[in-house]
Amino acid sequence: MSSFSKTLLQWYRLNKRNMPWVGETDPYKVWLSEVILQQTRVEQGTAYYLDFIKHYPTVQHLAKASANEVMKRWEGLGYYSRARNMHATANVITQQLKGVFPDTPEGLQSLKGIGKYTANAILAYAYHKPYAVTDGNVLRILSRYQGITIPVNTPAGKKMVEALADRLLDKQLPHTYNQALMDFGSLVCTPRNPDCGNCPFRRSCYAFNHEMTAILPQKEKKRAAKTRYFNFFVMKSGNKVLIMPRHAADIWKALWQFPLIETAEEATLQDIQRSNVYKDWKLGKVQWEEAGTFKQQLTHRRLICRFFTGEIKTTPEIDGMQELVNRKEMERFAFPGVIRDFMKGKLYF
DNA sequence: AATTCGGGGCT
DNA sequence: AGCCCAGAATT
Structure with a gap:
């Protein structure tokens, strides 16, 4: 020894x-x-x-x-x-x-x-x-x-x-x-x-x-965190709401979310509705309500997450798997912390 | 070699 | 706001 x-x-x-x-x-x-x-x-x-x-x-x-x-x-x-x-x-x-x-x-x-x-x-x-x-x-x-x-x-x-x-x-x-x-x-x-x-x-x-405890270990600086702007659309249909899994090679892969439109910077609802992604959903006229903004600081990202809620009349055309679930059924799915924050915060459907 | 992937606690 | 935490995978 x-x-x-x-x-x-x-x-x-x-x-x-x-x-x-x-x-x-x-x-x-x-x-x-x-x-x-x-x-x-x-x-x-x-x-x-x-x-x-x-x-x-x-x-x-x-x-x-x-x-x-x-x-x-x-x-x-x-x-x-x-x-x-x-x-x-x-x-x-x-x-x-x-x-x-x-x-x-x-x-x-x-x-x-x-x-x-x-x-x-x-x-x-x-x-x-x-x-x-x-x-x-x-x-x-x-x-x-x-x-x-x-x-x-x-x-x-x-x-x-x-x-x-x-x-x-x-x-x-x-x-x-x-x-x-x-x-x-x-x-x-x-x-x-x-x-x-x-x-x-x-x-x-x-x-x-050598009085170096304060400066050791040495580390190379990491780059400052970038900001991402997530706009979630909480599509309600009666007592159910539409959720979908994240599949891309990106943050929160395999967790669930509401339909999302990410913007390069802060955008108005009107701007987002004019985007091709939104139009492709073919939702018709939906009365969206601003339901809150939640910020989350991560190690190398700063997330600004806005939530809009609205009653949909038709099923949106969104690529990938979707589930229409009620409040109780939602508990079986894993969500990112910031979406949990939103769901905790208020009665949203 | 540099970047990305979460969330929380501490200063 | 920045750093750190019983790191690994991807580019």
Whole structure:
């Protein structure tokens, strides 16, 4: 055992976080937890994890569920390709791999939604194999510890940290070591105001000794968020309303929405009604009512979503699948958060 | 190598 | 407003 690992595990014994998947060795549950936690805080993902293992205790249960049901269960968690890939992979494992998870990095990474991090996590936690995980915590800890100044959000920087992570890994206890390192990043070596006063690595940490903790890890700036203008048309017909799935390679793919016309900038209802997309719907005369504007700030998008409600007399000619549902039936479908906001806000039909 | 994919919490 | 979160896939 390296002295790094010895120090880390000593810290871990006294400070470990208690989470439902800690110590889990069922590769299905390890996989589930890792996918749910991708770019997601533990506090946000935990309830989803518990809900998923409750309703889908095995990979076979998950594979058997419908895509809509899985998406509904994922609703609100974001990055919905995770749910789509997870469901597809559950079927591959059930049908092609006889229910057995691969136990090699290549085998795991050949599955949709499993990259290097998740593959290594499964190898370490489920099979106790000597693979180091490199997530946001590890990038931060090790770039500080070693004084790595290459931006960690570039391939070169990530490679550098991964090589160091491989060297420091405790090959006897990869599962405990990896978990300990991430807990340490979450509790001590935090993004802002790290608790260096209580850090057991203080004496050997490059960043601490060179007063660089505030500037490490280095990151390349991301571009500012662009604004998109979504105009949703809530088409009512009696006690039912028309919804349709999003299918394009775009945000919220496979979630449901109201018929949408996106504009390059803020537009008036008259402008939108003059557009070819609107005309092609062939709705005839509809009395639209402005029903609210909801804004949502995402990591790289700013969304301005306007909602118009109106009673339709004829079925619109819209490409793709559509469903006419009442209020209760709508609950089976997964919607983007901003549409949920709209539906929560008022009685709209 | 750069961009995209959500949503929420924190400063 | 900007950053970050147990990243992966696409271009």
